[in-house]
Amino acid sequence: xxxxxxxxxxxxxxxxxxxxxxxxxxxxxxxxxxxxxxxxxxxxxxxxxxxxxxxxxxxxxxxxxxxxxxxxxxxxxxxxxxxxxxxxxxxxxxxxxxxxxxxxxxxxxxxxxx
Amino acid sequence: xxxxxxxxxxxxxxxxxxxxxxxxxxxxxxxxxxxxxxxxxxxxxxxxxxxxxxxxxxxxxxxxxxxxxxxxxxxxxxxxxxxxxxxxxxxxxxxxxxxxxxxxxxxxxxxxxx
DNA sequence: CCGTTGTTTCAATAATCGTTGAAATATGGA
DNA sequence: TCCATATTTCAACGATTATTGAAACAACGG
Numbered sequence: 001x002x003x004x005x006x007x008x009x010x011x012x013x014x015x016x017x018x019x020x021x022x023x024x025x026x027x028x029x030x031x032x033x034x035x036x037x038x039x040x041x042x043x044x045x046x047x048x049x050x051x052x053x054x055x056x057x058x059x060x061x062x063x064x065x066x067x068x069x070x071x072x073x074x075x076x077x078x079x080x081x082x083x084x085x086x087x088x089x090x091x092x093x094x095x096x097x098x099x100x101x102x103x104x105x106x107x108x109x110x111x112x113x114x
Numbered sequence: 115x116x117x118x119x120x121x122x123x124x125x126x127x128x129x130x131x132x133x134x135x136x137x138x139x140x141x142x143x144x145x146x147x148x149x150x151x152x153x154x155x156x157x158x159x160x161x162x163x164x165x166x167x168x169x170x171x172x173x174x175x176x177x178x179x180x181x182x183x184x185x186x187x188x189x190x191x192x193x194x195x196x197x198x199x200x201x202x203x204x205x206x207x208x209x210x211x212x213x214x215x216x217x218x219x220x221x222x223x224x225x226x227x228x
Numbered sequence: 229c230c231g232t233t234g235t236t237t238c239a240a241t242a243a244t245c246g247t248t249g250a251a252a253t254a255t256g257g258a
Numbered sequence: 259t260c261c262a263t264a265t266t267t268c269a270a271c272g273a274t275t276a277t278t279g280a281a282a283c284a285a286c287g288g
Contacts, residue, residue, distance in 0.1 A: 014124035069255045069264045090137050183234045183285050
């Protein structure tokens with residue numbers, strides 16, 4: 001993932017309601033949810049929601065398809081995966097998120113402590 | 115990591131110059147870099163940089179210490195690690211970033227109070 | 229002390245953001 | 259066809275953002 005795309009994706013997730021939307025989409029899996037269902041679940045106005053959907057879609061974090069009268073939004077896991085990859089690679093030491101090693105890119109296992 | 119902190123951290127990283135700053139700090143390891151060195155490396159005005167440092171510090175992504183006339187900034191890997199953990203846990207399927215298991219019954223759709 | 233260097237503070241500015249209400253569009257059913 | 263439902267578009271609005279220039283503050287050397 002390019003830096004530009006990472007910034008866009010980070011910005012898309014860096015907002016309360018939008019992060020809620022995305023988390024809900026993730027929990028709903030590939031089938032997704034109708035805009036209305038999301039509006040109800042998160043108690044957001046439909047036009048506000050459209051605004052946030054657009055941001056998520058532009059960031060490649062969501063897809064949309066029509067089904068009858070409803071628009072069904074779903075998470076794009078691939079992009080999220082790339083983002084986590086970018087962060088791990090560029091914003092952590094490299095392997096997990098340890099301080100950058102002085103020299104050796106040792107191929108060690110590093111379990112993340114929750 | 116709490117959702118609120120995650121949003122703050124995401125917002126801190128969701129900006130071109132700031133992401134550059136943080137990446138540079140990560141590459142510099144725990145020793146950090148002086149504000150001036152960062153300003154030179156990224157060609158940013160010192161006051162602009164102070165603004166971005168503040169954001170990173172508020173998000174827990176950077177620390178600062180004085181050394182003589184210089185302020186030395188360093189990445190806080192622990193926070194970054196927590197953020198990646200939050201994303202993996204909440205915005206991915208759970209383990210990596212695979213689709214979540216589906217089949218959650220839809221929520222009822224009811225609004226319009228009398 | 230004074231001047232220099234390194235950084236921050238402050239006020240101002242244009243640009244972008246998140247939300248709202250009203251109106252428009254699209255689909256399906258009677 | 260007309261109507262109801264589901265969602266989007268549009269024009270506003272106040273709030274926040276990133277950047278700038280000028281001034282202030284802090285630490286050191288002479």
